[in-house]
Structures are given as C-alpha cells and as structure tokens.
Amino acid sequence: xxxxxxxxxxxxxxxxxxxxxxxxxxxxxxxxxxxxxxxxxxxxxxxxxxxxxxxxxxxxxxxxxxxxxxxxxxxxxxxxxxxxxxxxxxxxxxxxxxxxxxxxxxxxxxxxxxxxxxxxxxxxxxxxxxxxxxxxxxxxxxxxxxxxxxxxxxxxxxxxxxxxxxxxxxxxxxxxxxxxxxxxxxxxxxxxxxxxxxxxxxxxxxxxxxxxxxxxxxxxxxxx
Ligand SMILES: C[S@@+](CC[C@H](N)C(=O)[O-])C[C@H]1O[C@@H](n2cnc3c(N)ncnc32)[C@H](O)[C@@H]1O
Numbered sequence: 001x002x003x004x005x006x007x008x009x010x011x012x013x014x015x016x017x018x019x020x021x022x023x024x025x026x027x028x029x030x031x032x033x034x035x036x037x038x039x040x041x042x043x044x045x046x047x048x049x050x051x052x053x054x055x056x057x058x059x060x061x062x063x064x065x066x067x068x069x070x071x072x073x074x075x076x077x078x079x080x081x082x083x084x085x086x087x088x089x090x091x092x093x094x095x096x097x098x099x100x101x102x103x104x105x106x107x108x109x110x111x112x113x114x115x116x117x118x119x120x121x122x123x124x125x126x127x128x129x130x131x132x133x134x135x136x137x138x139x140x141x142x143x144x145x146x147x148x149x150x151x152x153x154x155x156x157x158x159x160x161x162x163x164x165x166x167x168x169x170x171x172x173x174x175x176x177x178x179x180x181x182x183x184x185x186x187x188x189x190x191x192x193x194x195x196x197x198x199x200x201x202x203x204x205x206x207x208x209x210x211x212x213x214x215x216x217x218x219x220x221x222x223x224x
Contacts, residue, residue: 003018003020004016004017004018004019004093004097005017005019006100007024007028009026009027009033010028010030010033010214011030011033013030013031013102013103013105013106014103015031018159021159021164022163025064026067027189027212027213027214027215028214029213029215030212030214032103033212033213034189034212034213034215035067035071036071037211038187038188038212038218039068039071039072039157039187040068040072040075042218042220043153043185043187044056044058044072044076044153046185047152047153048079051152051183053081053152054082055081055083055084056076056081056082056084056152056153057083057084057086057150057151057153058072058083058084058085058086058151058152058153058155059086059087059088059151059155059179059180060154060157061142061154061155061157061158061176062087062088062089062156062157062158063087063088063089063092063137064089064093065093065098065103066115066119068155068157069085069087069115069135070111070115071106071107072085073085073107073129073133073135074106074107074111076133077108077132077133082132082133083132083134085135085136086136086138086147086149087136087137088138088140089139090139090140090141090142092139099116110130111129114129115129119137122135122137123139142167142175142176143175147179149179150180150184151179151180151184152181152184152185153184153187154176154179154180154184154187155188156176156188157188157189161190161192170198173195173198173199174198174202177202180223181223182223183222184222184223185220185221185222186204186222186223187219187220187221188219189215189218190215190218190219191208191211191219195219196208196219199219199221203223204222204223205221205224207219207222
C-alpha cells in the first residue's frame with residue numbers, strides 16, 4: 001500500500017496524506033491558503049516589507065511537495081528579490097508524485113517547469129531555477145543537517161507535535177534555530193506554551209498571530 005495518497009483540501013488545492021504518520025502534509029482547510037498565510041504572509045512578506053532586501057535566504061524544515069518553495073519563489077520573482085532556498089527533507093518525494101500535486105495552477109508555467117525539471121538534481125547540487133532563484137535540497141534527518149550558512153527566514157513545517165514530538169523538542173528547535181541570523185524570522189503554523197518558552201529561552205522575541213483558516217493561532221519569532 002502506498003504511504004502517501006492525495007486529498008483535495010477545502011480551497012481546492014491538493015495535499016498528501018501520510019498513512020504512516022497519520023497526518024496530512026498541509027491543512028485540510030486549504031493547503032495553498034495555509035502556505036500563503038503562514039509562510040508567505042507572516043514570514044516572507046513580513047521580512048521583505050521590514051528590511052527591503054535585494055535578496056533573501058530561506059531554510060525550510062520539511063521540503064515535502066515543494067509547495068512553500070514554489071509560492072516563495074513566485075513571490076520573490078514578482079517582487080524582484082533574489083532567493084536562496086534550502087529545503088531539508090528526511091523522506092524526499094519523487095518528481096513523479098510532485099508532478100501530480102497540481103501546484104502548477106498557483107505559479108507561472110516557467111517556474112513550475114524549471115522546478116519539476118531540476119527538482120531531482122537539487123538533492124545533489126544547488127539548482128539555478130532562474131538566475132535570481134537557487135534551490136538546494138538536503139535529504140537527511142534535521143538533526144543530521146548542518147551548514148555554515150545563516151538564513152533570514154526559517155520555515156518550520158514539521159508534522160504536528162502530536163505525531164512527531166521529537167521535531168518540536170528543545171534539542172531539535174535549538175539545532176534549527178542556530179541557522180537563523182540575528183533579526184531573522186522563525187515561522188510555523190502552530191503555537192504551544194512549550195514552543196513559546198523554548199524559543200524565548202533560545203533568544204527570540206515571540207509573537208502569537210492569527211492562524212490560517214481552521215487554526216486559531218500561529219507563531220512567529222524574531223532572533224534578537
Ligand atoms: C508537514 S510536512 C511538510 C510539507 C511541505 N512543507 C510541503 O509544502 O509539502 C512535514 C515534512 O517533514 C518531513 N520530515 C519528517 N521528519 C523529518 C526529519 N526528522 N527531518 C527532516 N524532515 C522530516 C516529512 O517527510 C514531511 O515532508
């Protein structure tokens with residue numbers, strides 16, 4: 001039996017259901033809607049508005065289907081900002097499966113084609129998706145990922161803490177937060193007392209924000 005099966009979410013966009021974990025890759029209330037609200041709106045757009053940079057670097061924990069990458073690249077292209085994107089993923093999906101997501105509907109045809117063509121190579125070397133957009137994918141468990149790079153924004157898109165508590169442990173959060181620059185942004189779709197306390201303890205100022213439809217609240221934190 002296949003581990004992953006497609007499900008249509010409330011906004012008409014698809015997600016995957018991972019039967020082993022017992023969890024969807026995105027919100028059932030709208031996969032694209034959630035990504036746009038949490039990662040693009042509260043993360044990327046917030047950072048670009050505040051700092052007006054010419055380029056931005058993003059580290060994503062849980063690259064999955066590449067939806068957050070695609071929407072981020074699309075947003076950066078429209079705002080003429082260069083993008084350096086690194087996605088960490090313990091269980092990479094095949095290009096064949098990603099081709100069936102239908103996410104081509106939400107980005108330009110040129111971006112979708114470059115992404116699909118270069119996705120498989122992005123696991124072995126950085127891929128220039130466009131001259132102003134580089135994608136690097138790392139196929140490893142997050143605790144085995146390391147880099148000398150520091151990032152402007154960290155998208156923390158792990159499965160829920162009820163399903164994968166180890167992803168939300170102090171050890172994992174300390175590790176991922178070490179890759180964020182001062183003034184950099186940590187953003188995720190969920191919020192708990194444990195998460196808030198841990199991030200404050202790691203030197204972040206923490207904000208509770210309205211969540212994506214179907215979720216009351218989410219968290220953004222800034223590295224002080
Ligand atoms: C909620 S889904 C992410 C969805 C993804 N951002 C997307 O847009 O499709 C969580 C992802 O984390 C990955 N993952 C699970 N355990 C991991 C680990 N220890 N290290 C890195 N990635 C992990 C899963 O395979 C899955 O792709």
